[in-house]
Amino acid sequence: MNGLKITNVSKTFGKTNVLKDINVEIADGKFLILVGPSGCGKSTLLNIIAGLETATTGRIEIAGEDVISRDPKDRNIAMVFQSYALYPTMTVRGNIAFGLNIRKVPKAEQQQIVDRVAKMLRIEDLLDRKPAQLSGGQRQRVAMGRALARDPAIFLFDEPLSNLDAKLRVDMRTEIKELHQRMKTTVVYVTHDQVEAMTLGDYIAVMKDGIIQQFGTPSEIYNHPNNMFVAGFMGSPSMNFIPCQLTEVGGEVGVYLQGHTTRFFVRLSQTGKDYSRWLGKNLMFGIRPEHITDYAEQVGAQEAIPCKVDILEPTGPDTLLFITLNKVKVVCRVTPETALQHSIDKMPLYFNTAKAVLFDPASGLAI
Amino acid sequence: MQQAELQAQRIRAAMWFLLPMIAALAFVAAYPLLRSIYFSFTDTTLTSLYTGQWVGFDNYLNWRTLPSGRTIYRGTLVDPAWWNAVWNTVRFAFVSVSIEAILGLMVALVLNANFHGRGLVRAAILIPWAIPTIVSAKMWAWMLNDQFGIVNDMLFNIGLISEKIAWTANVDTAMWAVLMVDIWKTTPFMALLCLAGLQMIPRDVYEASKIDGVHPIKVFFKITLPLVKPALMVAIIFRMLDALRIFDLVYVLTPNSAATKTMSVISRENLIEFDKFAYGSAQSTLLFLMIALFVTLYIWLGKVDLSGDKQ
Ligand SMILES: Nc1ncnc2c1ncn2[C@@H]1O[C@H](COP(=O)(O)OP(=O)(O)O)[C@@H](O)[C@H]1O
Ligand SMILES: [Mg+2]
Numbered sequence: 001m002n003g004l005k006i007t008n009v010s011k012t013f014g015k016t017n018v019l020k021d022i023n024v025e026i027a028d029g030k031f032l033i034l035v036g037p038s039g040c041g042k043s044t045l046l047n048i049i050a051g052l053e054t055a056t057t058g059r060i061e062i063a064g065e066d067v068i069s070r071d072p073k074d075r076n077i078a079m080v081f082q083s084y085a086l087y088p089t090m091t092v093r094g095n096i097a098f099g100l101n102i103r104k105v106p107k108a109e110q111q112q113i114v115d116r117v118a119k120m121l122r123i124e125d126l127l128d129r130k131p132a133q134l135s136g137g138q139r140q141r142v143a144m145g146r147a148l149a150r151d152p153a154i155f156l157f158d159e160p161l162s163n164l165d166a167k168l169r170v171d172m173r174t175e176i177k178e179l180h181q182r183m184k185t186t187v188v189y190v191t192h193d194q195v196e197a198m199t200l201g202d203y204i205a206v207m208k209d210g211i212i213q214q215f216g217t218p219s220e221i222y223n224h225p226n227n228m229f230v231a232g233f234m235g236s237p238s239m240n241f242i243p244c245q246l247t248e249v250g251g252e253v254g255v256y257l258q259g260h261t262t263r264f265f266v267r268l269s270q271t272g273k274d275y276s277r278w279l280g281k282n283l284m285f286g287i288r289p290e291h292i293t294d295y296a297e298q299v300g301a302q303e304a305i306p307c308k309v310d311i312l313e314p315t316g317p318d319t320l321l322f323i324t325l326n327k328v329k330v331v332c333r334v335t336p337e338t339a340l341q342h343s344i345d346k347m348p349l350y351f352n353t354a355k356a357v358l359f360d361p362a363s364g365l366a367i
Numbered sequence: 368m369q370q371a372e373l374q375a376q377r378i379r380a381a382m383w384f385l386l387p388m389i390a391a392l393a394f395v396a397a398y399p400l401l402r403s404i405y406f407s408f409t410d411t412t413l414t415s416l417y418t419g420q421w422v423g424f425d426n427y428l429n430w431r432t433l434p435s436g437r438t439i440y441r442g443t444l445v446d447p448a449w450w451n452a453v454w455n456t457v458r459f460a461f462v463s464v465s466i467e468a469i470l471g472l473m474v475a476l477v478l479n480a481n482f483h484g485r486g487l488v489r490a491a492i493l494i495p496w497a498i499p500t501i502v503s504a505k506m507w508a509w510m511l512n513d514q515f516g517i518v519n520d521m522l523f524n525i526g527l528i529s530e531k532i533a534w535t536a537n538v539d540t541a542m543w544a545v546l547m548v549d550i551w552k553t554t555p556f557m558a559l560l561c562l563a564g565l566q567m568i569p570r571d572v573y574e575a576s577k578i579d580g581v582h583p584i585k586v587f588f589k590i591t592l593p594l595v596k597p598a599l600m601v602a603i604i605f606r607m608l609d610a611l612r613i614f615d616l617v618y619v620l621t622p623n624s625a626a627t628k629t630m631s632v633i634s635r636e637n638l639i640e641f642d643k644f645a646y647g648s649a650q651s652t653l654l655f656l657m658i659a660l661f662v663t664l665y666i667w668l669g670k671v672d673l674s675g676d677k678q
Pocket of ligand 1: 013018036037038040041042043044045
């Protein structure tokens with residue numbers, strides 16, 4: 001059974017086309033992430049799933065049932081809002097029970113559900129407070145509690161963690177993941193944070209300008225981006241894009257990279273793709289920071305290339321190095337020990353070309 | 368030590384900033400108020416403004432026992448005209464403010480919805496409020512006129528009334544005429560204050576209530592009303608203060624009608640027309656005390672209510 005199926009959904013506000021022909025399908029119990037920059041239409045899509053907005057065209061199925069003509073309350077959904085949307089005049093208990101009350105769940109059962117949810121989210125002590133007396137993190141929990149109380153076919157989250165401070169955000173992220181693994185209910189989760197997307201999702205839909213740029217598992221999205229936007233959006237620091245020309249040297253396809261002092265050839269045979277059609281063309285060589293590194297064993301047989309480092313940024317677990325290749329700034333990631341051992345002018349770096357991606361700069365698409 | 372010095376310096380600076388304001392208030396508010404309270408304890412008349420003698424509470428209440436053993440009470444507190452005015456004022460204030468609050472809230476709810484030309488309607492609805500009271504009172508006086516008023520004409524033509532009614536002169540309808548004009552004029556103000564309150568309510572609370580499937584009427588009473596209540600309370604107190612000292616509308620629309628004479632009207636009458644300056648001052652003072660009492664009560668009751676909310 002499918003958990004959620006979105007078919008040909010478009011949405012226009014007046015003349016602006018906010019969503020363009022969205023198609024997504026996930027199985028029951030999966031965790032779907034909608035990620036993309038602000039204003040790309042994530043919330044609009046979520047609101048269409050919820051029934052708070054009507055789609056201009058298209059169909060929505062939740063748990064195998066077509067819900068497009070139903071009211072939000074009849075879609076068997078629960079939603080957590082970015083600003084929590086707690087009922088300000090009701091206590092925490094009232095907030096959690098209100099939806100049950102409306103659905104005429106017997107009082108005793110309501111009590112049971114509230115207690116169970118409160119225990120699950122560790123908010124038992126807060127039940128008699130009003131939202132105004134809670135911290136941001138506590139309100140967030142209550143908002144989750146209100147959704148959990150309902151036991152719906154699908155949970156909808158609209159950037160639920162974006163108003164929390166960094167540490168709390170990481171904690172809640174883990175908790176949401178745990179909850180999902182326990183409850184096994186379908187989730188659609190909107191975020192603009194690529195770390196949340198990577199850590200939480202079973203599937204990720206990367207959106208931009210109302211179009212799904214790529215849909216896939218986190219590792220597909222991360223390792224095989226469809227285009228330069230997806231490649232650049234997912235990952236931090238983001239992927240390096242180096243302009244280059246595809247050449248053949250001694251039967252090996254690859255690109256020349258020019259540093260401050262050195263010029264060297266990088267073979268691309270390890271990517272296992274056939275690039276013969278693109279020989280002699282100007283392309284973008286995409287490589288993530290962790291793939292220009294000092295972890296020799298990870299990279300295979302390639303030899304180290306001594307590079308001159310412009311800037312060195314220790315982050316703790318790794319150190320980021322900024323070098324210049326083909327006139328653009330390139331970030332690399334090495335262990336702090338390596339960064340200390342070697343001279344700034346001759347840092348030995350390995351290029352893990354097996355993980356590199358080539359893009360057509362005209363269309364931005366991966367080759 | 369240095370901190371205390373700094374603190375003292377700040378307080379001095381604050382005093383200097385406050386001084387002009389305090390001086391202005393003392394001059395335009397405190398002095399006239401204290402002076403009319405003082406007048407109310409004298410036998411001042413319009414012609415002897417500076418030579419009035421202290422008579423204590425005589426303007427409020429005094430009595431004399433006649434040789435026959437009968438006691439005669441005099442003063443504002445036993446003056447039926449005064450109590451009639453008090454009753455008129457209180458009745459007017461409660462009815463007008465209640466209706467204005469309900470209508471204003473309804474109008475605000477409509478204006479808060481999304482529809483075409485909302486900006487224009489919002490501006491248009493303010494027109495009655497923007498017209499000076501004297502002008503709108505005169506305008507309504509003409510429209511309600513029994514001979515050539517348009518209201519009578521229309522009601523007569525559609526057959527709702529069989530003979531033309533002197534709305535403002537008739538004892539039975541005068542108060543209703545005043546109420547109607549005041550409601551017409553002041554509902555927009557109420558609506559605007561309520562609208563400001565409504566716009567403070569975050570939209571997503573309503574989205575949450577849609578997902579919970581709450582009936583719109585329940586949404587109003589459980590979510591909207593509690594959230595606009597603070598704004599509504601402020602709006603009501605403003606209007607109540609205005610209504611309790613209403614003068615201009617009554618004076619212009621229904622001059623000299625006992626059915627509508629309010630406290631302000633009657634005290635002006637005594638002060639200026641009847642040359643009972645001290646007596647009118649006593650009535651003004653009583654009006655001031657009543658309003659002060661009402662505001663204190665309202666704020667006190669309101670506070671109890673509000674803190675109950677925040678628990
Ligand atoms: N009610 C609306 N009327 C007009 N435009 C809207 C409305 N809601 C959203 N939009 C526009 O649709 C686009 C997508 O909005 P939204 O879905 O909220 O983006 P996101 O959640 O990805 O940040 C934005 O450009 C926004 O301005
Ligand atoms: Mg959004």
